[in-house]
Amino acid sequence: MDAPDLTTLDDREYEQLAIQHAHPRHRDPDTWALLTNPRHLERTRAALTNVHQRTAATLRRRKTERDAFQQECHARGEAGKKEWFATRTDYERWRRGTAGFHQMVQSAISELNKAQRIQNHRATTQQSAQAAREALRKLAVAVQRHQALHAKSGTLAGQEDYELWQLLDQLTVPCGPDQEPHTLRTMLDFYWTDVETVTDADAERAAAERVMRRAPAGRSAEYTGVPRARHVGNEKRLAG
Numbered sequence: 001m002d003a004p005d006l007t008t009l010d011d012r013e014y015e016q017l018a019i020q021h022a023h024p025r026h027r028d029p030d031t032w033a034l035l036t037n038p039r040h041l042e043r044t045r046a047a048l049t050n051v052h053q054r055t056a057a058t059l060r061r062r063k064t065e066r067d068a069f070q071q072e073c074h075a076r077g078e079a080g081k082k083e084w085f086a087t088r089t090d091y092e093r094w095r096r097g098t099a100g101f102h103q104m105v106q107s108a109i110s111e112l113n114k115a116q117r118i119q120n121h122r123a124t125t126q127q128s129a130q131a132a133r134e135a136l137r138k139l140a141v142a143v144q145r146h147q148a149l150h151a152k153s154g155t156l157a158g159q160e161d162y163e164l165w166q167l168l169d170q171l172t173v174p175c176g177p178d179q180e181p182h183t184l185r186t187m188l189d190f191y192w193t194d195v196e197t198v199t200d201a202d203a204e205r206a207a208a209e210r211v212m213r214r215a216p217a218g219r220s221a222e223y224t225g226v227p228r229a230r231h232v233g234n235e236k237r238l239a240g
Contacts, residue, residue: 004031006040015047022048022108036115045112048105055102059095066091136173137192140184143168144193151205 009017018035021027035044069087073080147165150157168188172181175191 004034006034006043011047014043015051018044018047018108019051019105023104036112038119041112041116041119045109045116048109048112052102052105052109055098055105059098059102062091062095062098133173136171136184137187140168140188141193144185144188151208154205154208 004017006014006017017031021032021035034040070084073084076083143164146161147168150161168185169183171184173184173187174180175182175187
């Protein structure tokens with residue numbers, strides 16, 4: 001059967017549909033999935049809660065009426081007792097059927113409550129993950145700016161700076177449909193920051209910075225050693 005459009009149902013129609021699918025054996029999977037969807041779950045629970053409350057009130061009222069009828073019958077002596085016992089079978093049949101229906105609705109409400117808790121947990125987990133991801137993005141941007149500032153100023157970076165910058169290439173986050181891990185630097189290059197045109201000067205600074213990053217403590221091995229003085233013609237008459 002085709003699942004109905006729940007948005008077109010009034011309260012009475014919606015309630016009847018929820019009752020029809022309250023028992024697991026009588027459910028159409030697609031319709032029950034709609035009834036428990038986050039968009040409709042609260043309405044479904046409210047509808048069944050109203051049914052549950054009305055049934056409970058009916059059970060209490062009928063019991064009160066039955067107790068009063070019993071007293072009336074006993075007060076009329078033997079004839080009254082016969083009338084009491086004659087109506088007992090029908091009442092008990094009604095009571096068992098109504099109590100069973102009441103319990104079935106209660107079980108369905110319990111299922112809805114469990115589904116709501118699961119949805120709340122998922123929403124909270126998702127919000128926490130998004131908050132953590134956003135915090136990591138801000139941290140990565142700050143580290144990238146710190147590295148860019150050093151490259152722009154041309155100042156010599158320390159070992160602690162390189163260790164900090166290397167985290168952009170070491171830490172990963174899941175991304176994409178398959179949730180494959182990508183480094184923070186990749187996320188910055190493609191997702192987390194705006195792309196800007198690189199000038200020749202920027203490229204030169206970046207190349208110099210890459211050379212500096214290969215050094216163990218901010219000093220490139222390519223430039224190590226003591227420079228030697230060279231004097232053409234030995235004009236300063238230095239000793240040979």
